[in-house]
Amino acid sequence: MKKNIIYLAIVFSFIFIFIVFYKGIYKTNIYVPNELNNKNLVQFSSKDLFSEVELNSSDLILNNKFTIINIWASWCMPCRAEHSFLMDLSKNSKINLIGLNYKDRPKNAKKFINNLGNPFSKILIDPDGTISIKLGAYGIPETFIINKNNKIVKIFIGQLNKKNLREIERIVEQ
Amino acid sequence: MLPGQLGHYSLILGLILSIGLLSYSFICLKDGNNILQKNIYSISFIQLFSVILSFFCLVYSFIISDFSNETVYNNSHTTKPIFYKISGTWGNHEGSLLLWLLVLTLFIFLFLVNSKNQPKKYRLLTLFFQQIIISGFFLFLLFTSNPFNNLFPVPREGLGLNPILQDPALAIHPPILYLGYVGSSIIFSSSLAALVKKNINSNWAKHIKKWIFVSWIFLTLGIMLGAIWAYYELGWGGFWFWDPVENVSLMPWLCLTALLHTIIVLEKRLILKSWTLILSIATFTLSMSGTFLVRSGILNSVHTFANDPGRGIFILIFLFVLIFLSLLIFFFYQTKETDPEKNFFWLSKETSILINNWFMMYFLSVILIGTTYPIFLEVLIEEKISVGPPFYQKLLIPFLIPFLVFMVIGPNIRWIKDKFNKIKIYQIIFLLISIVIAYLIIKKTSSQYLFTTVLVAGAFYLFFNTLRDFFRKNYNLSQNISHFGFSLFILSILFNGIFSNEISANMKIGDEIKFNNSLIKFMRIETYKKKNYDSIIADFEIEDEKKNITTLNPEIRIYNQPVILTSEADIKSSIFSDKFLVMNLLKGEDYFNVRYQIKPFMLWIWISILLLALGGLISFVKKVK
Numbered sequence: 026m027k028k029n030i031i032y033l034a035i036v037f038s039f040i041f042i043f044i045v046f047y048k049g050i051y052k053t054n055i056y057v058p059n060e061l062n063n064k065n066l067v068q069f070s071s072k073d074l075f076s077e078v079e080l081n082s083s084d085l086i087l088n089n090k091f092t093i094i095n096i097w098a099s100w101c102m103p104c105r106a107e108h109s110f111l112m113d114l115s116k117n118s119k120i121n122l123i124g125l126n127y128k129d130r131p132k133n134a135k136k137f138i139n140n141l142g143n144p145f146s147k148i149l150i151d152p153d154g155t156i157s158i159k160l161g162a163y164g165i166p167e168t169f170i171i172n173k174n175n176k177i178v179k180i181f182i183g184q185l186n187k188k189n190l191r192e193i194e195r196i197v198e199q
Numbered sequence: 200m201l202p203g204q205l206g207h208y209s210l211i212l213g214l215i216l217s218i219g220l221l222s223y224s225f226i227c228l229k230d231g232n233n234i235l236q237k238n239i240y241s242i243s244f245i246q247l248f249s250v251i252l253s254f255f256c257l258v259y260s261f262i263i264s265d266f267s268n269e270t271v272y273n274n275s276h277t278t279k280p281i282f283y284k285i286s287g288t289w290g291n292h293e294g295s296l297l298l299w300l301l302v303l304t305l306f307i308f309l310f311l312v313n314s315k316n317q318p319k320k321y322r323l324l325t326l327f328f329q330q331i332i333i334s335g336f337f338l339f340l341l342f343t344s345n346p347f348n349n350l351f352p353v354p355r356e357g358l359g360l361n362p363i364l365q366d367p368a369l370a371i372h373p374p375i376l377y378l379g380y381v382g383s384s385i386i387f388s389s390s391l392a393a394l395v396k397k398n399i400n401s402n403w404a405k406h407i408k409k410w411i412f413v414s415w416i417f418l419t420l421g422i423m424l425g426a427i428w429a430y431y432e433l434g435w436g437g438f439w440f441w442d443p444v445e446n447v448s449l450m451p452w453l454c455l456t457a458l459l460h461t462i463i464v465l466e467k468r469l470i471l472k473s474w475t476l477i478l479s480i481a482t483f484t485l486s487m488s489g490t491f492l493v494r495s496g497i498l499n500s501v502h503t504f505a506n507d508p509g510r511g512i513f514i515l516i517f518l519f520v521l522i523f524l525s526l527l528i529f530f531f532y533q534t535k536e537t538d539p540e541k542n543f544f545w546l547s548k549e550t551s552i553l554i555n556n557w558f559m560m561y562f563l564s565v566i567l568i569g570t571t572y573p574i575f576l577e578v579l580i581e582e583k584i585s586v587g588p589p590f591y592q593k594l595l596i597p598f599l600i601p602f603l604v605f606m607v608i609g610p611n612i613r614w615i616k617d618k619f620n621k622i623k624i625y626q627i628i629f630l631l632i633s634i635v636i637a638y639l640i641i642k643k644t645s646s647q648y649l650f651t652t653v654l655v656a657g658a659f660y661l662f663f664n665t666l667r668d669f670f671r672k673n674y675n676l677s678q679n680i681s682h683f684g685f686s687l688f689i690l691s692i693l694f695n696g697i698f699s700n701e702i703s704a705n706m707k708i709g710d711e712i713k714f715n716n717s718l719i720k721f722m723r724i725e726t727y728k729k730k731n732y733d734s735i736i737a738d739f740e741i742e743d744e745k746k747n748i749t750t751l752n753p754e755i756r757i758y759n760q761p762v763i764l765t766s767e768a769d770i771k772s773s774i775f776s777d778k779f780l781v782m783n784l785l786k787g788e789d790y791f792n793v794r795y796q797i798k799p800f801m802l803w804i805w806i807s808i809l810l811l812a813l814g815g816l817i818s819f820v821k822k823v824k
Contacts (some may be wrong), residue, residue, distance in 0.1 A: 035526065043519050046491075050511040100350065130352065195273045 115144035206256030222454035286370030324392035379418025404466035551609030633659035665817035682815025
């Protein structure tokens with residue numbers, strides 16, 4: 026009897042530890058450096074993916090909407106995975122969604138958009154990755170939320186999930 | 200393209216062989232024959248060969264910068280020097296797991312070759328358990344982190360290897376550490392096998408002791424290399440930061456050190472059987488947990504490469520399956536040790552070794568709690584905390600004092616039963632000398648007087664005693680060197696901690712500042728263009744009171760792929776102290792942030808760890824009497 030209790034205790038404590046670790050894996054633990062938050066978005070300019078017209082970042086920021094810049098590439102698997110969330114976001118009228126195509130080939134990028142749909146109002150290209158560095162990006166995918174005053178209010182590093190989506194909607198509603 | 204496919208297929212072959220060996224060794228267990236089937240050696244060799252082949256295919260892909268391979272693309276670049284192209288092979292998640300697998304298969308092959316005087320069924324069962332681990336890793340590699348994934352279209356240039364990983368110490372740090380980690384898997388498998396086959400005896404202890412020493416030596420050296428890397432490359436002026444990943448390598452080390460001592464008791468006295476088994480299981484489990492914590496990205500640290508939950512879940516499930524399996528076997532086959540004669544006498548070597556184990560377990564629990572507590576807290580009540588050096592120092596350092604004293608007493612006590620001899624005069628003299636020296640040294644500093652004096656005195660006491668033991672007739676050379684090394688280690692880190700001095704200032708070219716009777720002059724800077732980075736090298740002169748001039752040339756590197764700034768400290772080592780200077784760029788100004796440190800006894804930290812490992816090595820090569 027006493028032995029059984031010990032066994033049960035061991036089994037339960039292991040199950041408990043397992044659950045904690047399991048949940049822990051899904052927690053994001055990348056800390057966004059504070060210095061980037063609440064900073065103005067840096068100026069940059071680049072060509073449009075489709076029209077190849079040179080565009081300036083200040084032209085893209087609309088005064089009545091939140092701007093979201095999403096850095097993506099056709100070869101990036103997490104980008105593919107988060108694409109459906111971006112499609113959802115594009116339906117929100119308060120959001121102006123802009124894509125930054127990172128180190129990609131235009132042909133592949135266009136194919137990606139044709140296959141999965143285009144959530145972006147504009148797609149700029151960043152063939153050598155320098156714009157992403159200017160923005161202070163860690164890697165891709167990465168999503169910057171910029172308010173009406175050209176300030177970065179939030180950065181999501183890595184693949185977006187449902188929770189992030191709700192958070193974005195909350196920020197936009199304010 | 201081709202080496203990628205070859206590597207991929209030889210991995211699949213390895214997995215098939217692993218499953219084959221699993222079933223074959225199971226079938227052979229029922230065979231009454233006492234000689235191990237010859238083809239087991241050959242299959243195991245082919246498996247080893249297939250992993251070696253696969254590993255070299257990956258190395259080759261890195262050397263020729265084959266960017267059709269995703270791993271190469273993510274972690275290499277054509278402008279990298281060849282040395283770092285090769286070390287880039289295991290500087291990433293996929294490659295390092297392939298290295299794990301390589302060492303796993305290598306060790307089980309070596310085990311089979313070197314265990315011919317052991318019972319056949321025990322060897323088969325060890326092979327069986329080891330192949331469970333191996334096949335788990337094969338599955339993990341093939342399904343979640345295949346190093347041979349193809350990219351199409353082929354990119355023209357790679358993303359580059361993280362510059363802070365481009366360091367010679369770090370290039371060899373993972374392989375050495377893995378030899379230690381993975382070596383513990385053999386101990387794990389063989390303990391379970393010995394338990395099931397009721398083969399736990401002196402003979403087994405003697406045989407597995409060699410493997411314990413192998414793992415222990417490599418783990419010690421691996422941790423040291425990591426510390427050296429942190430000291431020279433990270434540029435923070437320290438060598439140990441209680442970073443979760445550092446802790447994760449220290450935990451199996453503590454466990455293994457406890458095991459190292461316990462196995463001697465088992466060999467000599469046939470007691471502590473269950474305890475030995477628990478330690479063997481725990482050592483490997485901790486190594487695996489280490490891999491889990493590092494690889495799953497559950498911890499935030501300088502070592503976290505992969506942040507893929509899928510991988511984390513695989514290792515987590517695998518880890519828990521192994522733990523459950525081993526616990527199940529342990530409880531099912533465990534036998535009670537009820538021999539009354541073999542009870543402990545309070546004054547005996549076995550008691551003193553048990554005390555060593557208690558200390559090890561205490562140190563282990565503190566580190567375990569400090570490392571995992573933040574995870575629990577975050578998951579359960581969503582609070583982020585960070586457990587830092589003060590926690591560990593407050594909880595660990597006071598216990599070093601009794602630990603040091605027991606290290607003096609323990610080795611000189613006899614087995615089974617010892618008598619209270621008259622306390623020897625030299626012991627008292629040593630103790631007094633230690634206290635006096637410690638007092639004289641600490642007197643000058645303002646730090647916590649009494650406590651530090653006692654601690655330093657304890658370390659000196661061990662130092663003198665082990666030093667004296669070298670001149671005795673029948674002393675155990677390996678043990679004495681290790682213990683002597685440990686006392687030196689404690690002394691070095693204590694002095695390093697107490698006497699380190701630093702100054703931080705913003706300087707521009709031509710500036711001078713005074714620090715501790717010496718003058719720091721910022722002479723000039725020069726810029727160079729290197730193959731894969733641009734560098735700014737500064738020229739500093741340190742003039743001490745005797746007008747001796749030391750030149751220090753710290754460097755700032757701006758790597759091109761990926762663009763990362765690193766500060767390379769310049770360190771001038773001498774026997775008793777290191778001069779450490781590092782500078783950082785201040786944005787948009789012509790000032791540099793300069794940090795100058797004097798770090799005494801740094802060299803002795805490395806020397807003492809080498810002595811510690813040397814003791815293990817001597818014990819390993821020593822002929823069994």
